[in-house]
Amino acid sequence: MSHRDALLALRQYLASQILGQERLLDRLLIALLADGHLLVEGAPGLAKTKAIKDLAAGLEAEFHRIQFTPDLLPADITGTEIYRPEDGSFVFQRGPIFHNLVLADEINRAPAKVQSALLEAMAERQVSIGRTTWALPPLFLVMATQNPLEQEGTYPLPEAQLDRFLMHVKLGYPDASVERRILQQARGEALCGETQPEQRLSQEAIMAARHEILGLYMADAVEEYLVQLVMATRTPARFDAELAEWIAWGASPRGSIALDRCARAHAWLAGRDFVSPEDIQNVLFDVLRHRIILSFEAEAAGIDQDRVIQRLLDVVAVA
Numbered sequence: 001m002s003h004r005d006a007l008l009a010l011r012q013y014l015a016s017q018i019l020g021q022e023r024l025l026d027r028l029l030i031a032l033l034a035d036g037h038l039l040v041e042g043a044p045g046l047a048k049t050k051a052i053k054d055l056a057a058g059l060e061a062e063f064h065r066i067q068f069t070p071d072l073l074p075a076d077i078t079g080t081e082i083y084r085p086e087d088g089s090f091v092f093q094r095g096p097i098f099h100n101l102v103l104a105d106e107i108n109r110a111p112a113k114v115q116s117a118l119l120e121a122m123a124e125r126q127v128s129i130g131r132t133t134w135a136l137p138p139l140f141l142v143m144a145t146q147n148p149l150e151q152e153g154t155y156p157l158p159e160a161q162l163d164r165f166l167m168h169v170k171l172g173y174p175d176a177s178v179e180r181r182i183l184q185q186a187r188g189e190a191l192c193g194e195t196q197p198e199q200r201l202s203q204e205a206i207m208a209a210r211h212e213i214l215g216l217y218m219a220d221a222v223e224e225y226l227v228q229l230v231m232a233t234r235t236p237a238r239f240d241a242e243l244a245e246w247i248a249w250g251a252s253p254r255g256s257i258a259l260d261r262c263a264r265a266h267a268w269l270a271g272r273d274f275v276s277p278e279d280i281q282n283v284l285f286d287v288l289r290h291r292i293i294l295s296f297e298a299e300a301a302g303i304d305q306d307r308v309i310q311r312l313l314d315v316v317a318v319a
Contacts, residue, residue: 003209004268006201007033010058011269013197017054018047019182020174027169027286028055028143029269032206033213034261036166037122037142039107039157039290043149046171052103052143058197059206061100061139068110074117078127079134092129097121100137100203104144108154118142119161139203159249159293166258167283168290213264217274221319226263226280228316230256233292240315246308249293259287277318285309 007029014025024040028051031038040048049065056063066077079095096102097118104118121127122142127134144165162168174182233250236243262283267275289305298308 003205003212004271006205007209007269009199010055010197010201013058014051014054017195018051019185020178021047021051021171024048024051024169024171026266026269027167028052030262030265030283031143031166032141033209033265033268034166034258035210036258036261037144037164039144039146039162039165039168040171041146041148041168042171043173044147046173048143048145048171049103049105052101056101058201059100059139060200060202063101063103064096064099065103065105066096067105068107068114070109070111072110072114074113077114077117078121079129081129092132092134094134095127097127098134098136100139100141102140102142104142106147107144108146108156111155112158115155115157115161118144119164123164139206159290162290163252163254165290167262167286169286170289209268213261213268216264216267216272218260218264219274222275222277222280223260224319225277225316226259227256228319229280229284229288229312230259232312232316233288240311243308243311243315246295246298246303246311247292248295251288251291255288255291259283262287281313284313288312 011025011029014028015022018025024047027038032055042048053063053065066072075095077095077097079093079098081090082093083090107115107118121136122140125136125140127136230251232239232243233247233255236247236250259280263275263279266282267279270279285306288309292305292308294303294305294308
């Protein structure tokens with residue numbers, strides 16, 4: 001079985017367990033293959049926790065969930081040094097961040113110091129305690145969630161920290177037909193228990209798949225299209241008058257890298273050995289949504305990032 005076939009088998013298992021959230025499952029696999037992290041925004045009960053938990057069940061990987069609360073401390077995530085009175089030494093006790101897959105549930109409910117500790121670990125792939133630096137696992141994915149319904153007592157993530165996430169995914173409710181299937185599945189699990197994957201995917205297979213993805217062919221014209229989409233967020237006046245009114249700050253080079261990797265992962269999962277403009281367009285909203293800062297005029301007019309990104313697609317021509 002090829003690495004792609006193994007990933008598609010994992011995708012099929014996830015789709016059998018989580019109904020009505022195909023976009024979330026696709027983005028989880030893309031983040032896994034692109035070696036990045038996800039910020040997922042959606043109302044309670046949309047299977048956010050179940051999605052990453054089932055992903056961990058299909059991998060040879062360790063999973064841990066962290067519930068973010070206002071009284072959480074940075075050491076509760078990274079770990080801390082424990083004093084041993086018998087010999088007067090300190091021993092580092094690793095925190096939950098050292099697992100392969102980490103769910104940061106309701107990240108906006110924790111204060112800034114805790115958020116910074118998590119995001120620093122995400123960016124640097126290491127934790128520094130005192131004078132010692134501890135490396136995180138090579139396979140390391142954080143899925144942070146936000147609840148858009150309740151904003152009282154929350155600490156919104158600053159734009160500079162949002163940029164550390166590979167993608168920002170927004171979830172909606174399933175339709176009526178899917179809702180009935182969810183009810184039937186829940187009854188079946190209550191009677192028979194949850195289904196387990198037939199085979200767990202090794203971390204070595206994921207690393208090999210990442211190597212294959214970086215080798216996909218991208219034509220110069222497609223790469224230029226990708227760059228121009230990002231440039232249009234930084235110098236919008238060169239492309240469109242409305243964009244110039246709507247955008248205060250555009251995407252950083254980290255956004256360009258994220259767009260490249262996500263488009264490659266999307267093409268690879270689709271079974272192609274080249275990246276097309278459609279691959280870039282498919283992931284554009286999730287990659288740029290949290291990287292574009294709107295102007296005051298745009299916010300006052302009710303313009304959101306998704307409308308800005310759609311305008312980008314309208315005015316930036318495929319080379």
